[in-house]
Amino acid sequence: MLIKRNSLKAFVILVIPGSFLTIFFIIPLINILLMAFGVFDEGNLVTFSHFVEVLNHPLNRKFLFWDIQQALLTTFLCLLIGIPGSYILAHYDFPLRNLIRSFLTIPFILPPIVVLLGFYSVFDEGSLINNFWKDLTGYQLINITNTYEGILLAHIFYNIPVIIRLTEIGWKNINPDLITVAKSLKASKWRIFRNIQFPQIFPVLAAASLLVFIYSFNSFAIVLKLGGVQFQTLEVRIFNYIWVYFNYNSAAALTMIQLLINVLIILLYLYFSNKYEIPTERFSWKIEKSLIDHPYTRKFFVRNTLVGLYFVLIGVICVLPVVGVFYASLTTSENVFTLLNYSKLFDQDISSFIGLHPLNMIANSLLFGIGIILIAPLLALLLNYGLNYETTYKGRPKITLFRSFTGIIVILPLTVSSITLAFSLFSLYRETPIYENISLVIIIAQTLIAFPFANRIIAATRSNIDQTTVNVARSLGVSRLGAFFKIELPLLLPGIVMAGLFSFAISIGEFGATYFLSKSNFATIPVGIYRLIAMRDVAAAAGFASILVIITVGSFMIIDRLGKVDFRI
Amino acid sequence: MPYLEIDKLSYKYEEQWVLENISFTGEEGELIAIVGPSGCGKTTILKTIVGILSPQQGSIRINSDDITSSSIESRNIGYVPQNQALFPHLSVFENIAFGLRAQKLGRKSVKDKVHELAKLSELSDVLNRKPHEISGGQQQRVALLRALAPSPKLLLLDEPLSNIDSQLREQLAIYIRRIQKESNITTLFVTHDLEEAKMLADKIVVLNLGMILQDGSPVEINNNPKSIEVAIALGLKNLYKITSMRKNEEAKSLILMSEIGDIEINIPDDFDFSTKIKGIYINPTQISIAKTPYYSNNSFEGKVISVIPEPMFNQVTLLVLISSKFEKVDKNDIKVLRIHIPGSECDFHISEPVYCYIQEAALKIFE
Numbered sequence: 001m002l003i004k005r006n007s008l009k010a011f012v013i014l015v016i017p018g019s020f021l022t023i024f025f026i027i028p029l030i031n032i033l034l035m036a037f038g039v040f041d042e043g044n045l046v047t048f049s050h051f052v053e054v055l056n057h058p059l060n061r062k063f064l065f066w067d068i069q070q071a072l073l074t075t076f077l078c079l080l081i082g083i084p085g086s087y088i089l090a091h092y093d094f095p096l097r098n099l100i101r102s103f104l105t106i107p108f109i110l111p112p113i114v115v116l117l118g119f120y121s122v123f124d125e126g127s128l129i130n131n132f133w134k135d136l137t138g139y140q141l142i143n144i145t146n147t148y149e150g151i152l153l154a155h156i157f158y159n160i161p162v163i164i165r166l167t168e169i170g171w172k173n174i175n176p177d178l179i180t181v182a183k184s185l186k187a188s189k190w191r192i193f194r195n196i197q198f199p200q201i202f203p204v205l206a207a208a209s210l211l212v213f214i215y216s217f218n219s220f221a222i223v224l225k226l227g228g229v230q231f232q233t234l235e236v237r238i239f240n241y242i243w244v245y246f247n248y249n250s251a252a253a254l255t256m257i258q259l260l261i262n263v264l265i266i267l268l269y270l271y272f273s274n275k276y277e278i279p280t281e282r283f284s285w286k287i288e289k290s291l292i293d294h295p296y297t298r299k300f301f302v303r304n305t306l307v308g309l310y311f312v313l314i315g316v317i318c319v320l321p322v323v324g325v326f327y328a329s330l331t332t333s334e335n336v337f338t339l340l341n342y343s344k345l346f347d348q349d350i351s352s353f354i355g356l357h358p359l360n361m362i363a364n365s366l367l368f369g370i371g372i373i374l375i376a377p378l379l380a381l382l383l384n385y386g387l388n389y390e391t392t393y394k395g396r397p398k399i400t401l402f403r404s405f406t407g408i409i410v411i412l413p414l415t416v417s418s419i420t421l422a423f424s425l426f427s428l429y430r431e432t433p434i435y436e437n438i439s440l441v442i443i444i445a446q447t448l449i450a451f452p453f454a455n456r457i458i459a460a461t462r463s464n465i466d467q468t469t470v471n472v473a474r475s476l477g478v479s480r481l482g483a484f485f486k487i488e489l490p491l492l493l494p495g496i497v498m499a500g501l502f503s504f505a506i507s508i509g510e511f512g513a514t515y516f517l518s519k520s521n522f523a524t525i526p527v528g529i530y531r532l533i534a535m536r537d538v539a540a541a542a543g544f545a546s547i548l549v550i551i552t553v554g555s556f557m558i559i560d561r562l563g564k565v566d567f568r569i
Numbered sequence: 570m571p572y573l574e575i576d577k578l579s580y581k582y583e584e585q586w587v588l589e590n591i592s593f594t595g596e597e598g599e600l601i602a603i604v605g606p607s608g609c610g611k612t613t614i615l616k617t618i619v620g621i622l623s624p625q626q627g628s629i630r631i632n633s634d635d636i637t638s639s640s641i642e643s644r645n646i647g648y649v650p651q652n653q654a655l656f657p658h659l660s661v662f663e664n665i666a667f668g669l670r671a672q673k674l675g676r677k678s679v680k681d682k683v684h685e686l687a688k689l690s691e692l693s694d695v696l697n698r699k700p701h702e703i704s705g706g707q708q709q710r711v712a713l714l715r716a717l718a719p720s721p722k723l724l725l726l727d728e729p730l731s732n733i734d735s736q737l738r739e740q741l742a743i744y745i746r747r748i749q750k751e752s753n754i755t756t757l758f759v760t761h762d763l764e765e766a767k768m769l770a771d772k773i774v775v776l777n778l779g780m781i782l783q784d785g786s787p788v789e790i791n792n793n794p795k796s797i798e799v800a801i802a803l804g805l806k807n808l809y810k811i812t813s814m815r816k817n818e819e820a821k822s823l824i825l826m827s828e829i830g831d832i833e834i835n836i837p838d839d840f841d842f843s844t845k846i847k848g849i850y851i852n853p854t855q856i857s858i859a860k861t862p863y864y865s866n867n868s869f870e871g872k873v874i875s876v877i878p879e880p881m882f883n884q885v886t887l888l889v890l891i892s893s894k895f896e897k898v899d900k901n902d903i904k905v906l907r908i909h910i911p912g913s914e915c916d917f918h919i920s921e922p923v924y925c926y927i928q929e930a931a932l933k934i935f936e
Contacts, residue, residue, distance in 0.1 A: 089860035471621045474641040475648040476668030476719060486667075490658045 014386035017379045020447045024444050026117070028424035029416065035252035035427065042546075050253040060254065063232045068261075070148070070231075072215040074155040075209050081156070082163030083205075085314055088307055089164065090171030094291040100311055104161040109556045110322070110549065111509025112158070112221040113526040117545045118321020119154050119226075120538050121328035128327070128335065146228035154222045159212040164314075170204030171197075176285055203272045210269040214262060220512040221526075225533060234258040235419050239516065242423060244532040255420050262415040316354050325549060326543035341543035348356045350540070354531040355520035359543060364439070365524040368514075369504040371443040372450055376503035379447070380455040384462055414452050418512035421445050426517065439545075445513040450503035457502060461495025462488075467485055498562045505555040510549065538564045570633060572597040573723060578627035580617055587613050588779045591627070595772065598753040600746070602770035604763055605802050610779040611759040615725045618757070619648045631722050642671075647716030647754070651727040653708055655700035661686055661687075661711050662696040668719035686714050690744070706737045713745065717752060724749070726758035730765055742768055763803045767791060777802045797848035797935035806907050807851040814846060825849060829904045830891045833866040834932060848935040853909040855931030858885065858917070863926040868897070871906065873921050883915040884908070887925065 006556055034040060038047035057356050089101065107115065123144045144150030174197060175217035182192045220235045227236065234254060243250035291307060294300045330340050346351060351357040416424075422445050429435045465488055472556055473483040511526040525548045532541035571594035573753035588610050597602045603611050614880050617621045618629055628637045656664050662683055669679045687693045690710050695703045700711065709729060714875040716724060728740050729745060746769055749756050760766050764771050767787045771828045774784040782802060794800040800808050809828040816822055817833065823840070824886040825851055862868070871887035878884075885908045908925060917923060 466652065466654055468650045468652065469656055471619070471641065472648055472650065472654045472715075473656070473667065475619050475644070475646055476715070477642050477645070477671035478667075479642055487656055487658075541862075 010386050011105040013382055017386065018099060020379055024425065025416075025421075027449055029420075031428045032255055033250045035249055036256045038249065041249070051257075054250050054253045054257070060237065063237050064234060064257070066231060067233045070151060070155070071213045074152060074159060074216040075212045077152070077156055077211050078159045078163045079205065079209060081314075082160050083167060085160075085310060085410075086164045086167035086173055088291075088310075091169045091287065092216070092289050092291045093287050094307070094313075097568075100315060101165075103315055104164055105556070106161075106318050106322060106553075107158050108161045108165075109505065109552055111511065111526055111552060112219070113509070113511045113529050114325060114545045114549055114552075115154060115158055115321055116222050116225055117319045117328075117533060117541055118324045118540070119150070119157075119222075120533065121324035121542055122320050123150070123153070124538070127324075144226055146226070146230050150226045151219075151223055152491055154226065155216045155219060158222075159319065160314070160317065162212055162215070163208050165402070166208040167201065167204055168203045170201045172285055172287075173471075174200050174285070176288070183444060187266050207269055207272045209270070210265050214265050214269075217261065217265075218258070219416070220419060221515075221530065235417050235512070238423065239419050242426075242516075243265055245413045248427060251423065255423060259327035259415065259420060262417065266415045278486060291360060322549060325542050326544050328539055331539070333539070339506070341539040344540050345543055347519040353535055354523070354528055356523045356528070358528055360521075360527075361523050361525050362547070364522055365526075367439065368443050368524065369448055369507045372447050372503045372507040373500040375443070375447050376450045376454040377458065377499040379451060380499055381457040381492070381496065384458050396531040397433045418445070418449055418510065419516055421448055422516035428551065438517060438519055442514055442517050442522060445517060446507040446510050447503070449510060449513060450506040453506065454499035457499040458492070458495055461492055461498075465491050494562045498559050501559050502554045502563075505552050505559075508555075509552055571595060571603075572599075573757075574628075574630040575614075575618070576630070578614070578617060578624050578629065580613060580622060580624045586779055587826045588617070588624070591779075591781055593774050593781060593784050595755055595757070597755055597871050598750075599731040599771045600756045600758070600769055601772045601774060602766035603757065603759045603774045604717055605768045605776035607761055609777045611761075611867055613717055613779075614634070614776070615648070615727055615757065615759060617648050618645050618723070618726055633854075645719070646724050646881075647719070647721035647724040647877075649709075649712045649716050649724075649726045649729060651731065653712040654705070655712055655715070657700055660697050660699060660745060661692065661703065664700065664711055665714045665718050667715060673718055676856065678828055680719060684741055684935055686718060690714055690748070705733055706741055709733060709741060710735075710744065713748065717748065717754065720752075723752065724754045724756040726756065728760055729758060730902070739768075740764075745769065763791075775799050775802050778887045792807055794850075794935075796802055796923050800848070800850055800935065805850060808848060809851070809904070828891075829889055829906060830869055831866075832927065832932070834934070835929065844936055846936055850933040850935065851906070851927055852931040852933070853884070853907045854882075855928045856906070857926040857928065858910060859924050859926075860917075860921075862924045865926065867929075868905070869925060870922065870924055873917050873919055873923055874905075875919065876915065876917055878912065878915075879909075881912075882909040883912055885910060885917055887923065888909065 015142070038050055041047065072354055089097065105472045110118075121127060123142050124130070125140065125143070125145075130141050133139070142149060142153070144153070179192055179197050182196055187195070217233065218235050219233050223231060223233045224236050224239070227233075232240070234257070238251050238254050238258065241247050241254060291304055329341050330337060330339070332340070347360040348357070351360075425441055425445055426435075427439065434439060469487050470480075470483045473487050474480065478486060508524070509526060510524075512529065514524050515527050515530060518524065523531070525544060528539045529548070530542050532538075532544060573595035575591055575593050578588055579586060580588040591614060593601075603614060605611050613622065616768050617624045620636075620639065624637065628635055628695060630636070631646075656667065658749055659667070665683045665686060666679050670683055676684070683696070684693065685854045690713075692707060692710060692714070695707060700708055701709070713726070724744070730741060733741055742765065745758075758769070770787055772784065773787050775782045775790060777798055782792060782799045790799070790803070794805065797808070797810075811825050811827050813826045815824045815826070820833075821836065821838075822835050825846060829851075832849060857863075862870070869887075869889045871889040871919070873885060874888050876883055877884045877886075887906045887908065888903050889906050891904060906925070915924065
């Protein structure tokens, strides 16, 4: 009896998030699927011709293989560079260790468009570093425009922190006693690594690698600008099919191919995280070794010099683009200090170049961001309560078929790239009244992108609440709803604020979907930055981007004060 | 009519019975202990009574009122879970006042009542602190007061003395007993510790594997465990399983092959040989111990592994080499036997080989 009544309550709670996901995510996605199979074409029921057409196109095949190849290469290089760093951070204490760890979060929280701009300002032709190198050697250090190495470097910058931070937690979860015992049993270093450390670190490495792969595979802003016509990810290719060739059916077919690959990767990721229970920071072992408290032998100096050089390099990779953005925003092309780049943003003329005045773009960004602060945590909260209503007699959430099905839907937005999301909303709703208000569509798209993260934060906060307190409150005469408002809501509040700010930060830096959907009147800061880069006004773009950096970093600093956020899926 | 009546309560989770046919009663103002090993369903009983879990069968009546299908909030039962579950975001005052506020009492009367309760329990100084800012003993008292404040019809305590320092345990046990007697609220408390139950309870219910094995007064349960299961659940020492038995026709006795070796017992003439004897308990105060062999039945050779002086006696623990005339014994199989001897007679030393003789009166047989 009780359980049936609870199911009904769960259903009522799920109506709002359920309908939101169905109307704006599942149905539009199904619509794309049907388009890809030509169901809406005249005279056809189902056809594979769109798939055949896109796969027969030599350029599509080339870009598909290149996309996979660059994602694999990025992953491999990130592992190569990242693993030693994660090992040192996990095992040794040394000065500036915490500072380095904070630096490592920078690339992760920066919007891709800022990373792109940072790369422009640091490595573009005529940049300070390239000029310096040219004066020294006579050659340019690196050419990032339309080159493979430019894209790889940007992707590595973006993803190294993922490998280092996740693997660090992995190392820290290995019980140091196991290694001590193995050593006491006279195991060689290689055997300890092969039989004790590797089996425990492997699932973490696998999960982190899959994340890096999926981020690089679906990269949009970086490749759109740096890749030119020579290098395109599927994401960029789909965008071009829609806005350059206006070929929606082929775009739909490509979207499905991309989705299939993403789903496979995410399934693998889930397989590893379920099978091996990927460790969390909570169970870390304490660091007991120091790099500094040692006798000054030759080994000591060699080792510490190498470690120092390594982290200088990592620090440079992580911090340089941000420094580059601020430097470019405050200097002229002759490297003279100026505030002109900022004042340019307030000129009326600039709007004729980039379609909308920067102040309006800032207003749009804030408007969308605030909309998402209000919507995403609420949806996540409702979904969490709806899905976890029933518990076992020991108080753990009960897994039902219904729950596991909806669980899949919750993670599905992660497999759907932002361009796919925008395209699916565009293709289904472009002739409906919903589309007349583009700002609403942008808010919906950004909410869907932020939602899995908001959901994760809310779920984590909620799992920390002792459900017994709710039962005790009820035994003291308060109704279930009363117990929610008096006990759970106050305890959830930090999580709700965190989820809101996180969603805000994602929204304000979101480029792909917003760029796809925004007509000139609804451009946001990232779209404005992109337009300025396209006009090769890197200095003004940098001025604009520095504002974005300040807002984003500010949001994350507040989040960091509120509690720990897991950056994984 | 008893004040509390639990009648044939059964709770099933995923095709498995966690509680089966639980029935017991309690009088008004009685303190009842539910004792059993961990995982036996003790906490589940409390959860069904408070209303967190709905039993599939049976009924719960308080003062003749059937509350089996009432909602948690309408039952008026005070509940202190094992981890106390104090509201972490509320002060000690707000925690204690929580139930009074739900009763829509006026501000002044809530304040007066909380202060009165806090004064009696020496918590007045910490009323403005948060739960994590007070000691474990204080937390347990706050949880108890929070449950008692709205004057519930029944109070449920889940392992109230676990997680408390051994020094404070006794003090807290006395406090619980005092508060419970003063308020005269019928109380049910769960524990895995028989000593704790004996110290506090008017009545003990022994539970194992979701079933009641025995219930009665602490003295009754302690002196006369009904079955080997009760003895195991109570954690009695010197308890051995019987693997097989053999009739000794000449001596009119029965030889029991136990885990500790052969033990011979006299049997009455009308003894029914089809009875299955499951185990044997050897009272540690009725075992003789010497440095020379006894050369009789029911005597064993052993080695002293510890001598611990207790207030009234010395506890000598032996490792017994098992010997059996009838069954093959593994040479490596050794058992521990505890013997209580008066302090003055004890001159046994660790590792010393000794001999012991078990008096007939020391044996209690479980069928």
